[in-house]
Amino acid sequence: MNSFTFFASITLYFLTSVNSSILAQVVPSKEVNWEQLNPARGDQSPQAGTLWGDRKADVATGFLLKPVDGFESPAHIHNVSYRGIVISGVIHNDDPAAEHMWMPTGSFWTQPAGESHITAAEGTETLAYIEIDSGPYLVMPADEAFDNGERPINAHESNIVWMNATDISWAAAAQNATEVALLWGQHAPGQERGILVKIPKGWMGQIQTDGSHLKSVVISGELYYQDTPSKSIALDAGSYFAGDSEEVHPITISEMSTLYLRSDGRIKIKKNK
Secondary structure (H helix, E strand, O other), rough: EOOOOOOOOOOOEEEOOOOOEEEEEEEEEOOOEEEEEEEEHHHHHHHHHHEEEEOOOOEEEEEEEEEOOEEOOEEEEEEEEEEEEEEEEEEEEEEEOOOOEOOOOEEEEEEEOOOOEEEEEEEEEEEEEEEEEEOOOEEHHHOOOOOOOOOOEEEHHHOOEEEEHHHHEEOEEEOOOOOOEEEOOOOOOOOEEEEEOOOOOOOOEEEEEOOOOOEEEEEEEEEEEEEOOOOEEEEEEOOOEEEEOOOOOOEEEEEEEEEEEEEOOOEEEEEOO
């Protein structure tokens, strides 16, 4: 696998933000419901917690992956390509013959459909975010491998290149040392893209998009999603919030946080005055 340097049902909270009448979807990590990712493996199967979409249907989906400490899969393939971001613990994902390259929190990888690989994990609280653009997400035998033309990427956290958001044309006004790393996609109107954003402790402001939707997963740190000055919801690593076009997401960063953001429009990150 190449390594590059580059930049189930759930309990939901539906909030009306101060500056918008559109409802936001907010899912604290403690409210995620878990089920076996691959029931055929029984107790050896990692757990999966769907945040949005439906990994069993032909739709784009984002879900959490929770393997046990010491997990190592047999060689296998998937029928669809996926992207992954490590939230906690360390994960290895590569060709069955490759030496382990452990990826810590904030690392990013891609797995093309049809390519034989193994996945391994270490850590008692290992967690990753997995995203597909279509489903269903299936685990299939390695002897059914095929080449779909894509090539995999393993990007260790230390190889992610961060840019000041104020210098990026496709991220609207950002303030107070916010940093951004492009992970995938095209930054043209109507095109899907995924980025990582670092926001420092004490930052208070809003995130929104001029596209049709915004999805956000907390990769590290902790923040408060605030509907009014007296009503907020704590979101730690593995939590999720989302909304439709122009929905304003008011947040307060209580611990330096890294967020994964997905949208089909410009992402606006604005500190309160």
